[in-house]
Amino acid sequence: MNPGAPTYVPPPPGAKRPNPVLLGCIGCGGLALVIFVVLGIIGAIGGSHSGHSDAFRTKATVNERVASERVGGFSDDDRNYYHHGIQHIVNTHQNPGNFTIAQVIDQEKAREEQRQKAAENARYAAEHHDYCADANKQEHIAAAKSSTYRVAYRAAVAGLAANEKCTDDNEHLINQGYLLSMKALAEHGLGDEEWRTDFNQANQLLVECQTKPGLYGTRPAAECETQEKYNISAETNWDIESR
Numbered sequence: 001m002n003p004g005a006p007t008y009v010p011p012p013p014g015a016k017r018p019n020p021v022l023l024g025c026i027g028c029g030g031l032a033l034v035i036f037v038v039l040g041i042i043g044a045i046g047g048s049h050s051g052h053s054d055a056f057r058t059k060a061t062v063n064e065r066v067a068s069e070r071v072g073g074f075s076d077d078d079r080n081y082y083h084h085g086i087q088h089i090v091n092t093h094q095n096p097g098n099f100t101i102a103q104v105i106d107q108e109k110a111r112e113e114q115r116q117k118a119a120e121n122a123r124y125a126a127e128h129h130d131y132c133a134d135a136n137k138q139e140h141i142a143a144a145k146s147s148t149y150r151v152a153y154r155a156a157v158a159g160l161a162a163n164e165k166c167t168d169d170n171e172h173l174i175n176q177g178y179l180l181s182m183k184a185l186a187e188h189g190l191g192d193e194e195w196r197t198d199f200n201q202a203n204q205l206l207v208e209c210q211t212k213p214g215l216y217g218t219r220p221a222a223e224c225e226t227q228e229k230y231n232i233s234a235e236t237n238w239d240i241e242s243r
Contacts, residue, residue, distance in 0.1 A: 056102040062086055067101050081108040132171040135163035139175060142182035149189035156183035173212065174220055177205035181231055188238060199235055203228050 055071040064083055068074045074082060082101065085108030089096050096104070138159030142152040159179045166172040180202035187195035209215055209224035 056105070057100045060086065060089075060096045060099045060101050060104045062090065062096050071101060078105050081105040081112070084108050084112075129165075131162045131165035132168050132175065135159045135166055135175040135179065136171075138162060139178050139182060142179070142186065149186045152182055153186035153190060156180075156186060170212070170215055170220075173205060173215075174209055174224065177202050177209055177224060178227060180205065181227055184231070185234065188234075196235070199231050203231055206231070 053071065058070050060082075061067050064079070064086065067082060068079065071078075082105050085104035086096060088108060088111070089099065089104065099107075136159075138155045141147060142155035142159065144152075147155065156179050159175065160183070163172055163175045163179060166175060180198045184195040184198035184202060187193075187198060206224040206228040210221045210228075212221075215221045215224075
């Protein structure tokens, strides 16, 4: 639990071919020099497959064998991109004839690069995810006065699951002690006899929190002591009430 976290209070129950563009003539010694610049024009629905011959700018077809013959044979990569590109066009209810073979390949290649980038981002996010913060967030939900016993219980369970992946030793210890406390308090309210076991485990961790080097004498350690005393008081009162 982060410093300052509240102590629990039980809740109430097809691309065009490049065209030469005449830029102008410059007079030099009576000679006219005509300069042509070739502009690559990208169609509205895709780019050009500039690394291949003009055959790639012929219309696409769902027949992959025919398409391969038109361009003199696909490379392994082009065959794969074309196959999945045609599938994408058909699945999105578009007409393959509106695309060139080059566009089918280039657009699918771009989609594959986006998929790979998204996968890399997801892996990075998973590797750098702050599970300690997740556990602490669930702890605060469980401790909120507005939370019912059921909501508090579910939040405590979710927090304990996240805390298993919390790699900071001190945060893991504190979170575990508080989350087990929240779980026990909610279990008692729900009539679950497991509450006493969770209380005992929570109190052991809260005592360790108070004496562990690096935590001893700090505010989090003092808060652990407060929570431990609250747990003991609640358990004592419940035992008296049950007699």
